[in-house]
Every structure is written in C-alpha cells, then in structure tokens.
Amino acid sequence: MSKIWKIAIVVALVAAVVIVIIHKHMGSLPGTDAEKGAAQVSPPAAGLPRLVDLGSTTCIPCKMMAPILEGLKEEYAGRLQVEFIDVMVTPDAAGPYKISLIPTQVFFDASGKERFRHEGFFSKEDILAKWKELGVDLSAGAPAATGPTFNRLEPAKADNRPKDTVCYLCDGDIDLKTLVVVKSAKGDVRLCGPHCYFILYSCLTEDKTDFEKKVSVTDWADGQRVPLAEAVYLYGAEEKTGRPTIKAFAAREAAEKERPASGGNVLAWNVLQEKELAARCGFCDRAVYPQDAAAVKVDGASTWGCCSHCALGVAARTGKDIEVHQPDRLTGEMIVVKTASGRVASLEPKTAVAWFGLRKAPDGKFVSAGCFHQGFFVNEENLVKWVEQNPTASGKAIAIAQALADKMKLSPQQIQKACKIGECAPK
Ligand SMILES: [Zn+2]
Numbered sequence: 001m002s003k004i005w006k007i008a009i010v011v012a013l014v015a016a017v018v019i020v021i022i023h024k025h026m027g028s029l030p031g032t033d034a035e036k037g038a039a040q041v042s043p044p045a046a047g048l049p050r051l052v053d054l055g056s057t058t059c060i061p062c063k064m065m066a067p068i069l070e071g072l073k074e075e076y077a078g079r080l081q082v083e084f085i086d087v088m089v090t091p092d093a094a095g096p097y098k099i100s101l102i103p104t105q106v107f108f109d110a111s112g113k114e115r116f117r118h119e120g121f122f123s124k125e126d127i128l129a130k131w132k133e134l135g136v137d138l139s140a141g142a143p144a145a146t147g148p149t150f151n152r153l154e155p156a157k158a159d160n161r162p163k164d165t166v167c168y169l170c171d172g173d174i175d176l177k178t179l180v181v182v183k184s185a186k187g188d189v190r191l192c193g194p195h196c197y198f199i200l201y202s203c204l205t206e207d208k209t210d211f212e213k214k215v216s217v218t219d220w221a222d223g224q225r226v227p228l229a230e231a232v233y234l235y236g237a238e239e240k241t242g243r244p245t246i247k248a249f250a251a252r253e254a255a256e257k258e259r260p261a262s263g264g265n266v267l268a269w270n271v272l273q274e275k276e277l278a279a280r281c282g283f284c285d286r287a288v289y290p291q292d293a294a295a296v297k298v299d300g301a302s303t304w305g306c307c308s309h310c311a312l313g314v315a316a317r318t319g320k321d322i323e324v325h326q327p328d329r330l331t332g333e334m335i336v337v338k339t340a341s342g343r344v345a346s347l348e349p350k351t352a353v354a355w356f357g358l359r360k361a362p363d364g365k366f367v368s369a370g371c372f373h374q375g376f377f378v379n380e381e382n383l384v385k386w387v388e389q390n391p392t393a394s395g396k397a398i399a400i401a402q403a404l405a406d407k408m409k410l411s412p413q414q415i416q417k418a419c420k421i422g423e424c425a426p427k
C-alpha cells in the first residue's frame with residue numbers, strides 16, 4: 001500500500017472516531033438542533049469579523065489549533081474576534097454550529113454572517129489567506145500600524161503669558177503667594193510652589209550639596225522671600241482628594257495663625273522635604289503626589305508613574321509585567337493597561353488612546369513636551385475635546401501600545417537620563 005493511502009486511512013479513522021464522539025456528546029441533547037436555528041449561531045460580533053474554532057483539548061489536530069488561535073487572538077486584538085468552543089465541556093454552546101467533526105473553524109464576517117467553514121487542522125497562513133479571499137481586511141484599524149490619527153502640532157493659541165508668570169516645571173500660572181525662586185547660572189528659575197521645587201530637586205543631575213541655599217520661598221502672610229531652609233511650612237490636604245497643600249512662612253507664629261483656616265501641621269523644611277521625596281515615579285524617579293500620578297503594580301508591589309507614559313516606562317525599567325491605572329484627563333474615567341513581556345496584554349476600555357504632548361524645539365524638530373503634557377483618554381473623542389479645551393497644547397494621539405513600545409526601545413542609559421533636568425536645556 002502506498003504511503004498516501006495509509007495516511008488517508010488513518011485520517012478517515014480519526015475523523016470517524018471524532019464524529020462518533022461528537023454525536024455521543026451532542027446528539028443526546030434533547031432538541032439542540034431543532035431549537036437553535038443557524039441564525040442563533042451568530043451573536044453580534046461587536047463589528048468585528050469572528051473566527052470560531054470548535055474542538056476539544058484531547059484530539060490531536062484540536063491541540064495543534066490552540067497555539068494558532070492564541071497567536072491570532074493576540075496579533076489581531078481589536079480586529080478579529082477569536083473564539084474556542086470545547087465541544088466536550090460545553091456541548092450546548094457547540095450545538096448551534098451543527099458541526100460533524102472536530103476541529104471545525106467557522107468564519108463570520110463583521111455583520112455576523114457565516115462566510116466559510118473548514119474541517120480539520122487549518123494553519124495560520126491558510127486562515128489568513130482565507131480571510132483575504134473572503135475580502136476581510138484584518139489590517140484595517142491595526143492599533144500598532146495605524147492607530148489613532150488626530151494630531152495638532154501647532155498650538156491653536158500661542159502661549160503669550162509673560163515668562164516670569166509661568167512655572168518652569170509644570171507650565172502652570174505662578175501664584176505670587178507660593179512662588180519659589182531657584183538661583184542658577186542661567187538666571188532665576190521661577191516655580192509655582194514648593195511641590196514643583198521638590199519635583200525639580202528630585203530630577204536634578206547636578207551635585208545637590210547645599211542646593212537649598214540657592215532657593216527662596218515666599219511668605220504666605222506677607223509676600224517676603226525667605227530662604228528655603230529657614231521657613232516653616234503649613235502642610236495640609238485638599239478636602240476631596242487628600243492632595244497635599246503647602247504654605248511657607250518666615251515665622252512660626254504666622255503659620256500657627258493661618259492654621260485654623262488651612263488645617264494641617266507646621267513642619268520644618270527638612271521634614272517637609274522627607275515627605276515630598278517619599279513617593280517617586282517608578283520610571284524617572286521624580287517626586288510625585290499619588291493623587292496626581294498613575295498607580296502602577298509590579299510583582300504585587302505598588303509604585304507610581306508621574307505621567308501616563310512614565311507609568312508604561314516602569315515595564316521598561318523593571319523588565320517586568322505591570323498593571324497601570326490612570327484616569328482619563330478629561331473625565332477621570334479609569335484606564336487600565338496590563339502588559340506581558342513588554343507588550344500590551346489587555347487594555348480597558350479597548351478604545352483608550354494616549355496623547356503624546358510635543359513641542360517644537362529651536363531646531364524645528366518635535367520633542368516630548370514633558371511629563372505634565374502627556375495623558376490617557378478612554379477614547380479619541382475625549383482626547384480631541386481635551387485638546388480643544390487646552391488651546392496651547394500640541395502633540396499627537398498615539399496607540400497606548402505605541403507609547404509602551406517607545407519606552408521598551410530605551411536602553412538602560414537612556415532610562416537613567418529620562419526626564420532629568422540638565423539633560424535637556426532649560427526652556
Ligand atoms: Zn509648577
């Protein structure tokens with residue numbers, strides 16, 4: 001007997017066994033076929049083409065399908081719905097498909113209409129070729145290849161605020177009651193308050209010995225400048241968020257006088273510094289307030305991302321799988337990203353996108369606008385609304401998978417320098 005005939009007989013026997021098994025498991029279900037017509041087979045596929053594989057965990061060709069299905073699921077996430085139905089475990093779910101042997105793959109288009117079915121093992125190449133033949137374009141809307149399209153590289157409105165009224169670090173307006181001034185070789189650096197000072201301090205690359213001697217804060221009561229280390233600080237918290245509030249005073253009596261109105265405790269500057277530097281960004285080491293930061297879980301431990309993109313960077317810095325919780329900048333709705341081996345494993349909601357804040361450098365090239373200008377949104381519409389509300393913002397929408405990929409590309413040396421003051425020239 002020729003080899004081909006031998007194979008054919010074996011295949012026929014295997015098929016026969018499988019058919020018998022299916023009939024044993026599914027044929028005994030009363031009314032399965034009669035009650036469930038073919039129309040019920042195709043639940044709405046959320047606008048996505050759908051591949052349903054019916055098999056079991058015991059048959060050999062079924063087992064060979066498993067890694068192919070997993071691969072398709074990951075590679076075409078958001079573009080193709082891949083489903084596996086174990087006919088032995090859930091014969092009810094398999095019944096409506098009226099298959100006669102396993103494995104069987106059923107192809108549904110985006111409208112839920114069955115277009116093709118195949119019996120037996122089906123390779124990844126053959127599956128992709130079949131979709132193509134059916135006219136289903138799986139590259140459409142590919143998050144990594146195309147992703148969100150919105151961008152605004154030129155701000156809608158120029159930022160015409162006088163330079164000395166803008167915080168060097170966060171670009172926020174400076175309140176003269178909380179102004180902090182750092183003396184530098186290039187002139188005075190003006191900051192909106194003590195917290196921005198501590199962020200700056202946490203990401204300095206220069207020698208920090210006696211750095212506090214270059215810094216003065218503003219007395220909340222009388223507006224006089226006071227050396228940083230000589231002031232006392234009324235340290236309170238915002239009622240709704242618990243975000244710290246800091247007011248500086250030259251005299252302890254003045255701080256005590258303000259205390260009934262502000263609440264909080266009067267702290268010496270070194271105690272304040274300890275508190276301010278306690279929570280740090282897990283990617284760039286900047287001081288953060290948890291209330292402003294993305295929460296990041298690594299190996300069951302918690303850290304922070306000072307911005308959404310830094311949060312993803314924790315995966316690059318630690319080399320571990322992480323989970324990021326970051327609120328939408330417009331609505332506060334939570335976005336959850338889980339990574340696996342440096343790639344996005346899951347995204348909630350699936351429509352979430354990142355805003356990559358950019359600004360034009362003097363040489364005309366676009367560079368990151370810094371941590372205060374990044375963010376996540378639950379969808380591109382929210383992002384566009386937020387950009388409209390912030391006329392001086394410039395940048396582009398990118399897929400969160402892209403933001404992660406950008407971080408994963410960085411070398412350990414680049415990660416060490418990330419977000420550091422002194423690595424890029426002051427504005
Ligand atoms: Zn600031």
Ligand SMILES: [Zn+2]
Pocket residue numbers: 281282283284285286305306307310371419
């Ligand atoms: Zn950071």
